[in-house]
Amino acid sequence: MPRPIQATIHTTALRHNLERCRAGAPDAKVWAIVKANAYGHGIERVFEGLRSADGFALLDLEEAQRIRSLGWRGPILLLEGCFEPRDLELCSRLGLWHTIHCNEQIDWLAAHKTHEPHRVFLKMNSGMNRLGFKPASYRSAWVRLNALTQVQEISLMTHFSDADAKRFGQDGIAHQLAAFNEATQDLPGERSLSNSAATLRYSAQDLRTDWIRPGIAQYGSSTDYPEHNSAHWQLQPAMTLAAKIIATQDLAAADSIGYGSAYVAEQPMRIGIVACGYADGYPRIASGSNAKGTPVLIGGQRSRTVGRVSMDMITVDLTNLPQAGIGTEVTLWGRAASGAVLSIDEVAACAQTVGYELMCALAQRVPVVVD
Numbered sequence: 001m002p003r004p005i006q007a008t009i010h011t012t013a014l015r016h017n018l019e020r021c022r023a024g025a026p027d028a029k030v031w032a033i034v035k036a037n038a039y040g041h042g043i044e045r046v047f048e049g050l051r052s053a054d055g056f057a058l059l060d061l062e063e064a065q066r067i068r069s070l071g072w073r074g075p076i077l078l079l080e081g082c083f084e085p086r087d088l089e090l091c092s093r094l095g096l097w098h099t100i101h102c103n104e105q106i107d108w109l110a111a112h113k114t115h116e117p118h119r120v121f122l123k124m125n126s127g128m129n130r131l132g133f134k135p136a137s138y139r140s141a142w143v144r145l146n147a148l149t150q151v152q153e154i155s156l157m158t159h160f161s162d163a164d165a166k167r168f169g170q171d172g173i174a175h176q177l178a179a180f181n182e183a184t185q186d187l188p189g190e191r192s193l194s195n196s197a198a199t200l201r202y203s204a205q206d207l208r209t210d211w212i213r214p215g216i217a218q219y220g221s222s223t224d225y226p227e228h229n230s231a232h233w234q235l236q237p238a239m240t241l242a243a244k245i246i247a248t249q250d251l252a253a254a255d256s257i258g259y260g261s262a263y264v265a266e267q268p269m270r271i272g273i274v275a276c277g278y279a280d281g282y283p284r285i286a287s288g289s290n291a292k293g294t295p296v297l298i299g300g301q302r303s304r305t306v307g308r309v310s311m312d313m314i315t316v317d318l319t320n321l322p323q324a325g326i327g328t329e330v331t332l333w334g335r336a337a338s339g340a341v342l343s344i345d346e347v348a349a350c351a352q353t354v355g356y357e358l359m360c361a362l363a364q365r366v367p368v369v370v371d
Contacts, residue, residue: 014049240334
């Protein structure tokens with residue numbers, strides 16, 4: 001039989017989360033963000049759950065081609081735009097909308113020969129300091145684009161760096177929103193401002209956004225954990241990673257577990273060996289020390305890891321779960337068969353990272369099903 005580990009992508013959760021985000025900005029259109037192979041979930045696997053979106057946003061042309069091959073005829077936005085001039089040919093052929101964040105991209109577009117003018121999103125660097133024109137040069141970039149016959153319509157966009165929290169003790173988006181509003185005053189065009197955090201935490205009316213860009217919230221992860229968990233935002237896990245116990249061991253006090261003897265039994269205990277390890281995408285750095293373990297659900301009941309994560313196995317505490325044994329389901333994150341939920345954010349926090357990374361790190365060797 002196959003090794004007993006499996007990831008499940010929950011179509012109903014994707015639909016629910018998308019509508020939850022839409023409810024946060026009921027008058028705005030929604031980009032379903034499917035970059036990084038839909039945050040590790042798989043573009044083809046999430047398409048049905050997200051197809052009620054108004055458009056799909058992603059990073060590269062290969063992902064755009066995959067969306068078109070699924071039968072999508074609506075808008076597709078390249079969030080980082082083109083990486084070289086010849087990318088514009090495929091934008092023309094596939095009808096892609098694309099971001100403009102630097103003068104070089106304007107130059108490429110000015111030299112591009114196309115029968116159909118392009119829809120572009122002009123990005124402002126309002127304080128994130130990654131991509132985009134700074135406020136002082138934003139209007140001149142808009143003027144350049146507006147003069148091109150290759151451009152059909154210009155939308156206005158920025159990205160918030162601190163929508164999930166305070167910035168230096170102040171409102172996290174106030175400084176960027178003020179910069180954006182001042183620089184775009186009287187400029188026509190639809191606006192796209194809100195990522196997941198802004199969609200959940202701020203009023204769409206206050207932001208005046210025509211397009212929202214919910215990314216991580218679509219997949220059921222909280223944007224501001226541990227301040228708020230996913231249940232607070234009424235989000236459901238879109239991915240479950242589950243495995244089974246393949247062996248058990250009875251330990252005496254002072255017995256150690258695994259590499260480096262990172263866990264030492266303080267009293268007699270029973271442990272289970274689970275068919276999941278860092279080669280499956282489970283974080284090796286996840287805590288399994290005496291002081292702290294990483295939570296798991298064993299047959300739907302909460303327990304924790306003990307000892308270091310190995311390449312193919314983790315070890316969990318069965319001491320208070322006498323009914324658990326070989327073949328018992330262990331939920332590493334997501335929804336157990338019983339309905340109990342273990343947030344991916346809680347697991348990620350024990351590995352000193354974020355849920356995004358765990359989603360994206362799911363290994364190719366893990367079988368994936370869609371329900």
